[in-house]
Amino acid sequence: xxxSELSRRTGVQVPLIKHYLREGMxxxxxxxxxxxxDYGEEHVHRLRLxxxxxxxxxxxxxxxxxxxxxxxAEQDDLHQVFGIVLGVRPAATAAPEAPEAPEADPDAAAPEPAGLADARRLIAEMGWDVSRGNPAAHTLGExxxxxxxxxxxxxxxxxxxxxxxxxGIADLDVRQMSGDRDLLAQAERAVTVAILLEPAxxxxxxxxxxxxxxxxxxxxxxxxxxxT
Amino acid sequence: xxxSELSRRTGVQVPLIKHYLREGMxxxxxxxxxxxxDYGEEHVHRLRLxxxxxxxxxxxxxxxxxxxxxxxAEQDDLHQVFGIVLGVRPAATAAPEAPEAPEADPDAAAPEPAGLADARRLIAEMGWDVSRGNPAAHTLGExxxxxxxxxxxxxxxxxxxxxxxxxGIADLDVRQMSGDRDLLAQAERAVTVAILLEPAxxxxxxxxxxxxxxxxxxxxxxxxxxxT
Numbered sequence: 001x002x003x004s005e006l007s008r009r010t011g012v013q014v015p016l017i018k019h020y021l022r023e024g025m026x027x028x029x030x031x032x033x034x035x036x037x038d039y040g041e042e043h044v045h046r047l048r049l050x051x052x053x054x055x056x057x058x059x060x061x062x063x064x065x066x067x068x069x070x071x072x073a074e075q076d077d078l079h080q081v082f083g084i085v086l087g088v089r090p091a092a093t094a095a096p097e098a099p100e101a102p103e104a105d106p107d108a109a110a111p112e113p114a115g116l117a118d119a120r121r122l123i124a125e126m127g128w129d130v131s132r133g134n135p136a137a138h139t140l141g142e143x144x145x146x147x148x149x150x151x152x153x154x155x156x157x158x159x160x161x162x163x164x165x166x167x168g169i170a171d172l173d174v175r176q177m178s179g180d181r182d183l184l185a186q187a188e189r190a191v192t193v194a195i196l197l198e199p200a201x202x203x204x205x206x207x208x209x210x211x212x213x214x215x216x217x218x219x220x221x222x223x224x225x226x227x228t
Numbered sequence: 229x230x231x232s233e234l235s236r237r238t239g240v241q242v243p244l245i246k247h248y249l250r251e252g253m254x255x256x257x258x259x260x261x262x263x264x265x266d267y268g269e270e271h272v273h274r275l276r277l278x279x280x281x282x283x284x285x286x287x288x289x290x291x292x293x294x295x296x297x298x299x300x301a302e303q304d305d306l307h308q309v310f311g312i313v314l315g316v317r318p319a320a321t322a323a324p325e326a327p328e329a330p331e332a333d334p335d336a337a338a339p340e341p342a343g344l345a346d347a348r349r350l351i352a353e354m355g356w357d358v359s360r361g362n363p364a365a366h367t368l369g370e371x372x373x374x375x376x377x378x379x380x381x382x383x384x385x386x387x388x389x390x391x392x393x394x395x396g397i398a399d400l401d402v403r404q405m406s407g408d409r410d411l412l413a414q415a416e417r418a419v420t421v422a423i424l425l426e427p428a429x430x431x432x433x434x435x436x437x438x439x440x441x442x443x444x445x446x447x448x449x450x451x452x453x454x455x456t
Binding site: 045048049052056077078079082083086088123126128129130131134136137139140142143144146147149150151152154158159161162163165166167168169170171172173174176177178189192193194196197198199200201202203204205206207208209210211212213214215216217218 | 273276277280284305306307310311314316351354356357358359362364365367368370371372374375377378379380382386387389390391393394395396397398399400401402404405406417420421422424425426427428429430431432433434435436437438439440441442443444445446
């Protein structure tokens with residue numbers, strides 16, 4: 001199909017498609033004339049993935065490009081793709097030529113947040129095999145530090161039941177990604193599951209919270225629709 | 229303590245403390261002289277809560293103010309506090325004088341996203357008691373629509389196992405909030421659990437994902453540290 005048809009099918013304007021082509025985020029079409037190219041279903045699909053990452057998930061063009069490069073370059077190694085998606089390994093050092101680089105002192109740049117030691121205790125208690133550079137450990141540390149500042153009695157031990165449920169979610173995630181599909185489809189699916197399901201997980205928790213709140217705390221207003 | 233001491237204890241600059249006082253986000257101190265006031269531990273605590281919501285969670289000052297007002301005004305009704313935190317009921321119409329307003333046609337303003345019907349199917353299947361205005365249903369619908377656009381075979385039924393784990397997380401949340409503490413502390417804790425634990429839940433999933441990815445997909449590079 002021509003670029004105009006590709007635009008019509010995906011709702012992405014032609015100048016933006018050309019931008020993605022220039023950036024290498026979209027593979028070139030098959031040249032049919034001196035300045036014409038033919039695009040296929042793989043281009044429709046790739047454009048939808050780009051728009052999902054940018055519009056639905058709010059990723060930057062740069063982050064999206066990095067993830068797309070990972071899908072293409074590392075499609076035979078889901079663990080590498082995953083590492084880039086999780087921010088554990090920067091895309092630049094994740095190339096097979098530099099296998100030693102990723103773990104090199106990732107904490108040197110940023111100061112350790114106050115709760116990081118507790119986050120590492122939780123990780124150890126769960127028996128999780130996590131590299132020191134995983135930014136999620138820092139996030140967890142920040143939350144634990146904030147809970148402490150607020151005088152909350154929720155500490156890293158209090159988060160263990162949450163960690164067990166998160167472990168169950170990650171089990172589902174990994175099971176979604178396995179299968180006998182082709183490698184590119186698997187790598188893309190790893191990205192979809194990891195990135196696109198994040199807002200879904202939070203939304204499901206919020207929906208369940210409203211329901212449980214109605215049943216546990218909704219007894220104050222007998223006229224309210226949610227009182228049981 | 230004087231405002232300077234309050235600033236020292238919390239790390240919040242005096243002009244910003246005065247701004248929070250003017251906005252009513254921080255209750256006034258006890259007047260000791262014509263232009264002096266005495267602040268207590270409750271002010272230290274409230275300032276830490278404000279900074280956590282704004283700095284750690286990235287909420288706007290307006291959203292933070294709304295939540296703080298909910299804590300103060302609705303502290304005897306955790307379900308109301310929760311509704312405001314979840315965005316189900318806007319704070320303005322959540323006042324007890326207007327009990328009918330909250331459910332009034334919440335979808336009129338925004339168009340229904342493509343996946344919303346599927347999101348409602350999932351909610352019904354889970355037996356969740358959720359108001360039509362809960363924005364999390366829209367978020368879930370957007371994710372389901374994006375999955376469909378990408379040709380993913382994950383549909384609302386595929387998210388049911390996730391929903392069951394999210395239900396377990398919400399169970400933990402509600403259990404954290406119950407107890408015989410005073411009402412203000414309970415209301416504040418509802419906010420902390422609902423808002424501050426969101427990044428923790430995502431971080432725990434990402435940590436578990438890296439660990440599971442290492443064990444399931446990490447066999448490609450025998451020299452990598454995470455290969456089992």
